[in-house]
Amino acid sequence: MFKLEKKDAILLLIVALMLIFAPFILNPFPENSGLAQFNAGYPDLMQRFVFFGIFAIGFNILFGLTGYLSFGHAIFLGVGSYAAIWVMKLLTMNILLAIIVAIIISGLAALVIGWISLRRSGIYFSIITLAFAMMSFALAYSVLTPITGGETGLQPKVTDPRILDSALLAGDTPKANLFGLDMTATYNWQVGDWVFTFNVGYYVAAILMFLCFYLSIRIFSSPFGMMLRAIKSNQQRMNYSGLNSKPYTLAAFVISGMYAGLAGGLMVAMDTQVGPERMFWTASGEVVVMTILGGAGTLVGPFLGAGLIKYMENIISKINVGVLHDWFYWLPDWLENFVVTIIYPFVGKGWNLTLGVIFMLVVIFIPGGLVEGIRRIINWFVKRKNISASREITDSDNMQQAGEIQQAGEEAASRGKNNG
Amino acid sequence: MAEAAKNIVLHIADVHKSFGGLHALADVDLAVEEGKTHAIIGPNGAGKSTLLNVIVGKLEPTRGKVVLDGELLTGKKPHEINQMGVARVFQTPEIFPELSVLDNVMISAFAKRDGAFKLNIMNSLESETDIQEKARKIIIDFGLDKQINEHSGALSRGHKRRLELAMCLIQEPRLLLLDEPTAGMSRHDTSTTIDLLKEIKSTGMTIVIIEHDMHVVFSVADKVSVLAGGRIIAEGSPEEIRASEKVKKAYLGEAQ
Numbered sequence: 001m002f003k004l005e006k007k008d009a010i011l012l013l014i015v016a017l018m019l020i021f022a023p024f025i026l027n028p029f030p031e032n033s034g035l036a037q038f039n040a041g042y043p044d045l046m047q048r049f050v051f052f053g054i055f056a057i058g059f060n061i062l063f064g065l066t067g068y069l070s071f072g073h074a075i076f077l078g079v080g081s082y083a084a085i086w087v088m089k090l091l092t093m094n095i096l097l098a099i100i101v102a103i104i105i106s107g108l109a110a111l112v113i114g115w116i117s118l119r120r121s122g123i124y125f126s127i128i129t130l131a132f133a134m135m136s137f138a139l140a141y142s143v144l145t146p147i148t149g150g151e152t153g154l155q156p157k158v159t160d161p162r163i164l165d166s167a168l169l170a171g172d173t174p175k176a177n178l179f180g181l182d183m184t185a186t187y188n189w190q191v192g193d194w195v196f197t198f199n200v201g202y203y204v205a206a207i208l209m210f211l212c213f214y215l216s217i218r219i220f221s222s223p224f225g226m227m228l229r230a231i232k233s234n235q236q237r238m239n240y241s242g243l244n245s246k247p248y249t250l251a252a253f254v255i256s257g258m259y260a261g262l263a264g265g266l267m268v269a270m271d272t273q274v275g276p277e278r279m280f281w282t283a284s285g286e287v288v289v290m291t292i293l294g295g296a297g298t299l300v301g302p303f304l305g306a307g308l309i310k311y312m313e314n315i316i317s318k319i320n321v322g323v324l325h326d327w328f329y330w331l332p333d334w335l336e337n338f339v340v341t342i343i344y345p346f347v348g349k350g351w352n353l354t355l356g357v358i359f360m361l362v363v364i365f366i367p368g369g370l371v372e373g374i375r376r377i378i379n380w381f382v383k384r385k386n387i388s389a390s391r392e393i394t395d396s397d398n399m400q401q402a403g404e405i406q407q408a409g410e411e412a413a414s415r416g417k418n419n420g
Numbered sequence: 421m422a423e424a425a426k427n428i429v430l431h432i433a434d435v436h437k438s439f440g441g442l443h444a445l446a447d448v449d450l451a452v453e454e455g456k457t458h459a460i461i462g463p464n465g466a467g468k469s470t471l472l473n474v475i476v477g478k479l480e481p482t483r484g485k486v487v488l489d490g491e492l493l494t495g496k497k498p499h500e501i502n503q504m505g506v507a508r509v510f511q512t513p514e515i516f517p518e519l520s521v522l523d524n525v526m527i528s529a530f531a532k533r534d535g536a537f538k539l540n541i542m543n544s545l546e547s548e549t550d551i552q553e554k555a556r557k558i559i560i561d562f563g564l565d566k567q568i569n570e571h572s573g574a575l576s577r578g579h580k581r582r583l584e585l586a587m588c589l590i591q592e593p594r595l596l597l598l599d600e601p602t603a604g605m606s607r608h609d610t611s612t613t614i615d616l617l618k619e620i621k622s623t624g625m626t627i628v629i630i631e632h633d634m635h636v637v638f639s640v641a642d643k644v645s646v647l648a649g650g651r652i653i654a655e656g657s658p659e660e661i662r663a664s665e666k667v668k669k670a671y672l673g674e675a676q
Contacts, residue, residue, distance in 0.1 A: 005546060222541040223530050230527050233516035241528050242502035247537035
C-alpha cells in the first residue's frame with residue numbers, strides 16, 4: 001500500500017482507523033454517567049489532538065531523527081496562523097488557500113531561522129532557537145502590532161476586503177469553509193445514552209494529519225531519513241564520508257517548520273482567530289515534552305504524546321473539588337476530606353503537576369517514551385503466553401517440546417524488540 | 421599500465437603547518453605512487469596525525485599544497501575531499517554506533533552515489549536494491565555478515581575497524597588513508613587486520629598508512645617515510661629504513 005513496507009502500512013492503517021473512528025473511541029462513556037466528563041470526543045478537543053499531532057510529528061522529524069533540539073518551533077505555529085488569518089482577511093475564507101499560504105510562509109521563516117541557528121549545534125543551537133522564540137513573541141505581542149493585532153490578536157471581520165469571495169449578505173458573518181463546506185458544521189448521532197459528534201472541521205484536519213503521517217513514514221524509511229539519523233549518530237564520520245550535513249539539517253528544520261505552519265494554519269481554519277500566546281516560548285517547550293513523552297524518533301510516539309498532553313490539559317484540568325467529593329462520597333467524612341486534599345493539587349489547575357510527574361517517570365524508567373512502554377507490555381505478554389504454554393506441556397511430560405516452544409517464544413519476544 | 425604504475429596519486433608539496441610558534445610540519449614533500457602502500461612512521465609528536473589532517477582538509481597548511489591526481493585539495497572541505505576520492509580510517513573507528521552494520525555501509529554507499537545533498541524521500545531503503553546488494557556483498561567480504569543487523573556500536577574493536585574499512589572501500593576511493601589501523605588491538609586482531617590490508621592492497625588500492633607497530637609497517641608497506649620533529653628525515657624501502665642509523669636515533673629521541 002502506497003509503496004510502504006508491511007509494518008509501516010499496518011501502522012498507517014491503524015492511524016487512519018483511529019482518525020476515522022475518533023468520535024467513537026474518544027466517547028466511550030454514556031452521556032449521563034459520572035464518567036462522561038472523561039469523554040474527549042467533542043470537536044474542539046478532537047481538532048486540537050490533530051493540530052498538535054501534526055505539530056509533534058513534524059517536530060519529531062527534526063528532533064527525533066537529527067537530534068537537534070529546537071526550543072523555537074512554536075514560532076512557525078504562530079507564523080502559519082498569522083499567514084492564514086491574513087489570507088482569510090484579504091483573499092478568501094476558503095481554508096485551502098489559507099493552509100497552503102501558511103505552509104509556504106512558515107517554510108520561509110524556518111529557512112531563515114534554521115539557516116542562522118544551524119550554524120551551531122547542541123546546546124548552542126537550542127539556545128539560539130529559544131532566543132528566536134522569545135524575539136518572535138515580542139514582535140507579535142508589541143512591535144508588529146499592525147500586522148499581528150498585538151495582544152488581542154486577529155480575526156476575520158465582516159468589513160475585510162476578501163477580494164476572492166463574493167460579498168457577504170447583510171448580517172452574515174465570514175465562515176471558514178472548504179469550497180462552501182462549513183468547518184463548524186456538526187452532526188450529533190445519538191445511540192441510546194451515547195452521543196457521538198461528527199464535525200466537518202475535524203475530518204478535514206484528520207485527512208491532512210493522515211497525509212502528514214504518511215509523509216513522515218516516507219521520510220523515516222527513505223535514504224534522506226537515514227542521513228538524518230547519521231547526523232544524530234556521528235557528524236564527523238558523515239563529513240569524512242563525503243556528506244555535508246548542513247543541507248540535511250536545514251531541510252529537516254524547514255520540513256518540521258512547515259508541519260508546524262500547517263498546524264498553525266489549521267488552527268486558524270477551524271477557530272478563525274489567532275493571538276500571540278500561540279508562539280510563546282512555553283508552547284515551543286510543550287512540543288518537546290510531547291515528543292519525548294511519546295517517544296522521540298518513533299513514528300507514532302509524538303502523536304501519542306500530543307494526545308496525552310492535550311487530553312490532560314482539557315479533561316484532567318476539569319476535575320475540581322466538587323467532582324472529587326462526588327467520587328469519594330462513600331468514604332468517612334474525615335477520610336474523604338483527607339483524600340481530596342491529597343489528590344486535589346494534582347488535578348484541576350494542577351494538571352501540570354501530574355504531567356510533570358508522568359514525564360519524569362517516563363524519562364527515568366522508559367526513556368523510549370510511551371511507544372517503548374507499549375512495546376515492553378506486548379513483549380511481556382508474548383513471553384508470558386509462551387511460558388504458560390510451555391508449562392502445560394511440561395505437565396504432560398513432554399520436556400523437549402516445551403523447550404522448543406519456550407525458545408520460539410523467546411525468539412519471538414526478541415524479534416518484537418528488534419522490530420519496533 | 422606499466423606507465424600508470426608510476427603515476428603519482430598524492431603529492432604533498434612543501435607543506436608547513438605551525439600552531440602559533442610550534443612548527444608541527446616543516447618542508448614536508450611526499451609523493452605517493454599509484455597502487456603502492458606508503459607508510460609514514462615516526463615517534464610520538466612527530467606530526468603524523470597533523471599531516472593526515474592536512475590531507476583530508478581538517479587542517480589547512482600554513483604553506484604548501486596537497487594535490488590528488490593533479491587536482492588541488494588544499495582549501496577544500498573534508499566532505500569535498502572525500503568526494504574527490506580520499507577515504508579515511510580513524511585511529512578510533514568512526515562509525516555510526518546507533519545504526520546497524522548494514523545502515524552504516526549503506527550511508528557510505530549513498531554518499532558516494534548521490535554526492536551532494538539529495539532530498540530523495542520517495543524511495544524507500546528497501547527499494548534501493550543496487551545499494552542494498554552492494555552493501556551486503558562488501559559486508560560478507562569483510563566477514564561481518566553475522567552482525568549485519570546488529571548495532572555497530574556493540575561490535576568489538578576489530579569488527580568496528582573492519583566495518584570502517586568496508587565503509588571506506590564501498591566508495592571505491594582513489595586513496596585510502598589509514599590512521600594507526602591496529603592501535604589498541606590484540607595480537608590476534610592485529611594479524612587479521614594485516615591480512616585484510618594485504619588483501620586490500622592486492623586490489624591495486626593506493627594507501628597511506630600511519631602506524632606505530634613496525635611489524636605492521638614492514639608487512640604491508642612498499643615505501644616508508646620517517647617523520648621526526650615535523651620533518652621527513654628518511655625515506656626508502658622498508659629494508660632501507662630498517663637498516664638506517666638515523667631512523668634508530670630518531671626513535672630513541674636523539675634526532676636533531
